[in-house]
Amino acid sequence: MQSPPPGEPLSTCANKPAPDHEAPKVLDKGAKPAQKVQAKDQPSKGKGAHDMRVNSNYANPLYWARYTKAYWRNLVTNFTLPFVILLTSCYYGVKGTLYTFVMSGQLPYFQKYVGVSGVEYQKLKLLSQIPWAMKAWIGMISDNFPIYGYHKRYYLYGATFVGGVAFAMLGVLEITQATAYFAALLFFFASLDMATADLLCEGKYAEKMMEKPETSSDLVSWVWGVYQLGSLTASAFIGPISDSHNPKIIFLIAVPFALQFLIPLYLGYLPEEKVEKKAKESRVVEGSGAAQASPSRMSTIPPLMRENPKIFIMAFLTALIAIFLGVVHLVGTETQQLVYAISASVALCWLSHWALPPVLSKSNIYMFLCNVLYIQVSGAQDYFYTAGPDCFPGGPNFSYSYYSTFTVVVGSVAAWIGVVIFQAWMRDWKFRKVFWTTTVIRVLGSIFDIAIATRSNVRFGLSDKLVYMFGDAIIYNIVYQMDFMPAVVLTSKVCEKGLESTIYSLLAGMQNLGQNLSLSLGTYLVTKFGVRTVCKPTLTEECDCNFDTLPQLLFLCHMCLPLLSIPLTFWLIPDKRMNETIKLEDEEYYELVETNRNDLSVELRSNQGL
DSSP, X not given: OOOXXXXXXXXXXXXXXXXXXOOOEEEOTTSOTTOEEETTTSOOOXXXXXXXXXXXXXXXXXXXXXXXXXXXXXXXXHHOHHHHHHHHXXXXXIIIHHHHHHHHHHHHIIXXXXXXXXXXXXXHHHHHTHHHHTHHHHHHHHHHOOBTTBSSHHHHHHXXXXXXXXXXXXXXXXXXXXXXXXXXXXXXXXXXXXXXXXXXXXXXXXXXXXXXXXXXXXXXXXXXXXXXXXXXXXXXXXXXXXXXXXXXXXXXXXXXXXXXXXXXXXXXOSOOXXXXXXXXXXXXXXXXXXXXXXXXXXXXXXXXXHXXXXXXXXXXXXXXXXXXXXXXXXXXXXXXXXXXXXXXXXXXXXXXXXXXXXXXXXXXXXXXXXXXHSOOOHHHHHHHHHOOTTTSTTSOOOOHIIIIIIHHHHXXXXXXXXXXXXXXXXXXXXXXXXXHHHHHHHHHHHHHHHHHHTTHHHHTTOOHHHHHIIXXXXXXXXXXXXXXXXXXXXXXXXXXXXXXXXXXXXXXXHHHXXXXXXXXXXXXXXXXXXXXXXXXXXXXXXXXXXXXXXXXXXXXXXXXXXXXHHHHHXXXXXXXXXXXXXXXTTOEEEEEEOTTOSSEEEEEEOTTOO
């Protein structure tokens, strides 16, 4: 099963409107000209926008043709064609294809080519995903230390080069079980490329999206639609190559997809203004009248860090926790890994409460806990589906072509359908209603995996491929996408102006770290439930595979624990529609003038003391 995209992941942060900003109003077409309705009844239209609700008959093909045409016209009018091309290059060519190459390609690479066990595979997979949880550092550095006056451009150039080299080395070097951790390091740098491109582009499109809040989720839908198209493209290569050739070839194919992002960057499609260097602060030396540079230690700290210390402390600690998670899995025992995962989860929730405004903090904690509670057991599940007859006689015995290509292609199409469903039907729902609906359906979808693991489907005459296709490939991907997109919209409404990349990276990094902690807990549970995946029989030793407890493991990790997120919505999620403005209660912006500085700094003050 392909892992969910990091989430980014899993949310988008952008400039939030002022606290007293009212929801936009539009004319109701069915009312008299003087009559108006609130945005929650009908979304408003931005500059150059056209009403996309041209026909209420969703079964009419003409409706969808008109809807698509109007949607594209709105997108280009509001956000410009070059910027849409840049986002397409990033989310189709980088995050869509490369993420699928890495996440789906790791299974045949480590299982068939390197030959590690399921538990080791899950550990290596965790290490390769750490950069997604380090987005806080990436955002903090890019926000505060521009290169040649640009906060994003040269960081993207550097990350693209590093990613291209990492993919090339994965495709060329010979890797064995003894050097498997070096392969994980290369995957680490490949993920660093994707995480940097994702973060910096997402911070920019979130900023653009919130400059035009009336566009609702239009840009988000495009981004994740092309992401799924990229996933579909990459998956077409993975299975056939893995079955017939060395899986290393997959990563040689990934190289041009990594480097193509240089083209829109070079053409200047990234809308970024050059930052001029500020004159050094000076002080007058008493008695001389001469101005000299002040060596104050505080002057060496970037302004954003001085004005928002708690946010940057949290960003630093979140990335540090992610790195130590990898260290614990390299040198620690299973018990130490469990204790660290639980302690880190508690610490991150406290950090969010301490450093962020209440509404933003609660939304962040909810999405983090959702990722932690859906515990990933890919080391058992992936090996169960792809185990050969010698390991699991009478099992699914899926080929890589079916498991890593055919089902992923269907899953990408299903996820794209999820984008369409969300855009057409759910974009005006309340946040809580969306999360309740998607959580329940996603949990019920796990019944299909449990049925296959218990072989119940065989007793009813249903093939493994049919049941898996309907469950994991279709239902899971549709619902995951429908669940992910409201999280994007929610976070975009509760972030502050001026720290787009840092705030987004903080939230996305914490949610991605939630996925890493989920993998960590899953590694522990796979071992404790006694699932064994290694099959290297000899003349004196039989194959040591055992999936007897997999159904109980899936029931706990994919059904029971995720349901705990539903009651959390009453405490952590605002009872608002997705097209309404969320007021941040006691928080207000104040412009402060420091007595010894010429520039204005904007601070966010609340009862939390930020």
